[in-house]
Amino acid sequence: MTSKLCVAFVGLILATASCLAQTALHVAAAADLQPVMPALAQEYEHQTGVKLDVSFGSSSALATQILNGAPMDVFLGADFSFPEKVVAANLADQSTPTPYATGTLVLWTRKDSGISPLSIDLLTDPKITRIAIADEFHAPYGRAAYAAIDALKLRAKLKPKIVTAENVGQTAQFAESGNAQVAFISLTLASTEHMRQIGTFERAPKIYPKLTQCGVVIKSSSNLAEAHKFLSWLTSPKTQSTLTRFGLDPAQ
Amino acid sequence: MESQALWLTLRLAATTTIILLAVAIPLAWWISSGRGPARAFTQAILALPLVLPPTVIGFYLLVGLGPLTFAGRAIIHILGHPLAFSFAGLVVGSVLYSAPFAIMPLVAGFQAIGPEYVEAASLLGASPVRSFFDITLPLAKPAVLSAIVLVFLHTVGEFGVVLMLGGNIPGVTQTLSISLFDQVQDGNYTAANHTALLLIAFAVAGLAIVYARRPWRQFA
Numbered sequence: 001m002t003s004k005l006c007v008a009f010v011g012l013i014l015a016t017a018s019c020l021a022q023t024a025l026h027v028a029a030a031a032d033l034q035p036v037m038p039a040l041a042q043e044y045e046h047q048t049g050v051k052l053d054v055s056f057g058s059s060s061a062l063a064t065q066i067l068n069g070a071p072m073d074v075f076l077g078a079d080f081s082f083p084e085k086v087v088a089a090n091l092a093d094q095s096t097p098t099p100y101a102t103g104t105l106v107l108w109t110r111k112d113s114g115i116s117p118l119s120i121d122l123l124t125d126p127k128i129t130r131i132a133i134a135d136e137f138h139a140p141y142g143r144a145a146y147a148a149i150d151a152l153k154l155r156a157k158l159k160p161k162i163v164t165a166e167n168v169g170q171t172a173q174f175a176e177s178g179n180a181q182v183a184f185i186s187l188t189l190a191s192t193e194h195m196r197q198i199g200t201f202e203r204a205p206k207i208y209p210k211l212t213q214c215g216v217v218i219k220s221s222s223n224l225a226e227a228h229k230f231l232s233w234l235t236s237p238k239t240q241s242t243l244t245r246f247g248l249d250p251a252q
Numbered sequence: 253m254e255s256q257a258l259w260l261t262l263r264l265a266a267t268t269t270i271i272l273l274a275v276a277i278p279l280a281w282w283i284s285s286g287r288g289p290a291r292a293f294t295q296a297i298l299a300l301p302l303v304l305p306p307t308v309i310g311f312y313l314l315v316g317l318g319p320l321t322f323a324g325r326a327i328i329h330i331l332g333h334p335l336a337f338s339f340a341g342l343v344v345g346s347v348l349y350s351a352p353f354a355i356m357p358l359v360a361g362f363q364a365i366g367p368e369y370v371e372a373a374s375l376l377g378a379s380p381v382r383s384f385f386d387i388t389l390p391l392a393k394p395a396v397l398s399a400i401v402l403v404f405l406h407t408v409g410e411f412g413v414v415l416m417l418g419g420n421i422p423g424v425t426q427t428l429s430i431s432l433f434d435q436v437q438d439g440n441y442t443a444a445n446h447t448a449l450l451l452i453a454f455a456v457a458g459l460a461i462v463y464a465r466r467p468w469r470q471f472a
Contacts, residue, residue: 060437067439130337135420138437163337163419174419178319179336 024051025226026071028062030078030213031134031167032103032141032186036246044233050226058167060138066091066218073221074230076213078103078168078186079140083214092216093224099251100234101243103211104187105144106201108172113181118202120148123182124157131161132174132183141168144208145184151207175199187247212251254447256423257431264339264427265407268346272354272403275347277396280358281384295359302352310416313345337419342427345413353402361395362388398462405458409451 029037034056041052055062055072059082066072067089075092077083083097109115115128123131134142142164149155165171168186175183176195190201215234217227233239240250279298283291301309317335318324328334335341365388373383389396411429418425420434428447435444 058437064437064439129333130419132419135434135437138434163421165419166415170416173314174336177315177336178324179314179334180419 024053025073025223025230027052027054027074027076027230028066028070028072029054029056029076030059030062030082031056031139031169032078032188032213033076034169034189035192036188036243036248039246040234040239044230048229048233050230052230056167056169058135058138059140060135061167069220071220072218073223073227074215074217076100076215076234077140078211078213079143080212080214082140083216086216086218091219093219093221093228094216097214097216098231098235099212100215100231101213101240101251102249103141103144103213104247104249105141105148105204105208105211106185106187106190107182107204108175108185108190108195108199108201109182110175110178110199112198113178115181116200118182118200120152120154120202120204123161124154128181129161130163130174130180130182131158132163132165132171132180134165134168134171134184139165139167139171140211140213141184141186142171144211145204147208148184148204189247191247213248254431254443257426257428257447258450260339260423260426261408261428264342264346265404267343268350268407269400269403271343272347272350273396273400276351276354276358276399277389280355281362281388283355284359284362295355298355299352301349306349306410306412307416309345309348310413313341313348313413313417317344336417337421337425339424341417342414342425345417346407346410349410349413350403350406353406354399357395357398357402358392361392361398364395365391401458401462405455408454 027037033054037052037054037056041054045051057065059077059079062070062075063077063082063085066075066086075083075086077097080097080099083092086092087095087097107118107120109118115122122128133145136142136146146155149158163174163180165174168189171183172185172189172195174180175185176198184204187201187203189195190199195201215231217224217231221227235251243250279294283295314336315321316323317327319328319334324334331338331340335344369387369391370383373387374380378386409429410427411433414425414427414430415433418427418430420426420430428451432444432447432451435441435447
């Protein structure tokens with residue numbers, strides 16, 4: 001019995017290993033792309049046969065990992081500044097980051113939270129005790145949220161209510177689980193079927209700097225040609241025209 | 253900011269240690285006082301956090317005890333706020349996460365005491381409670397000390413549960429390990445180095461206490 005279990009266990013490990021052996025592009029993608037990348041990767045693999053292995057994190061976490069030698073082929077950030085850091089460190093195979101989409105910041109709440117109509121001015125209401133925002137230094141959507149709050153001079157008033165998430169995905173999770181009543185998240189996360197079913201969102205007024213999401217090809221990539229091909233595919237007019245259904249606007 | 257995180261971490265570790273000792277000493281005594289499936293099962297459950305990823309605890313505390321469940325709503329009714337993003341939430345997470353580090357040395361310590369001492373005490377007319385406080389507990393002192401130090405250190409070093417449950421609020425849920433994570437993310441390696449060295453110093457000092465006491469256990 002024990003030996004059979006051992007064989008099964010080793011077999012499982014070997015099967016996992018053989019799955020990993022298939023050649024693929026390693027993409028580090030900002031957390032707002034979590035609902036976007038699986039569909040794009042499927043489409044890209046269908047068209048070109050190249051598989052995409054995607055890791056998600058805050059733009060800052062991913063940039064730090066790449067600056068410290070993470071074996072990535074492409075980095076898709078949620079703004080200009082983090083891919084630019086990679087360029088500045090001379091680790092990108094291009095002289096300036098490539099814009100691939102424009103992000104939109106939204107306020108999100110659960111339908112059963114009793115908060116309606118949802119608006120940024122309502123955040124001072126004592127009924128709202130917890131507002132989830134991504135870290136303003138690590139996550140572009142967090143920075144955008146604070147920019148909007150600052151533009152309305154609400155930071156001091158809201159500060160005691162704010163809980164900070166590591167990235168925009170965790171921010172959404174805080175509100176999705178009801179632990180925070182409201183969250184500043186990306187339109188991409190708010191647009192998923194699950195989030196639409198259980199919640200409502202309101203676009204934040206455009207009082208935050210434009211979220212120009214940029215990507216770079218990593219110089220140390222062992223697959224530079226394929227990496228550039230993917231970034232060109234992503235910025236091609238045809239792919240760009242499909243982005244709106246994921247909650248992203250075309251780059252320009 | 254650093255001193256705030258340090259103070260918070262110490263408060264969290266101390267609170268967790270006190271609560272966990274109060275719970276673990278009677279539990280460990282019960283476990284070590286006999287055999288049977290109930291005891292084995294309890295011990296297995298209490299050892300789970302040792303092998304489970306902290307994300308499992310973080311997940312269940314955040315969602316299972318969040319406002320969407322009955323238990324979560326009961327907690328909000330009692331505390332006035334959800335467990336998440338609060339010091340109380342971190343304490344609950346830490347108590348669960350560090351439980352094996354209290355139970356294991358205590359059970360081993362109690363089991364190492366020969367039954368003849370307790371039997372002799374009972375022959376002389378001591379009640380089980382009295383013989384526990386006058387005989388068993390003093391003899392198990394090194395085990396209690398190990399439990400205290402290990403729980404304290406393990407809570408200082410906790411990361412995953414706090415990251416999932418905390419919301420990174422300075423002075424409330426931003427512990428040293430979280431602030432180290434932030435400093436690395438920001439590329440602020442000088443500050444990260446200070447925080448990391450502080451955490452290492454804690455660990456070395458604490459473990460030195462445990463190992464310096466070891467000959468005493470053999471003596472006892």
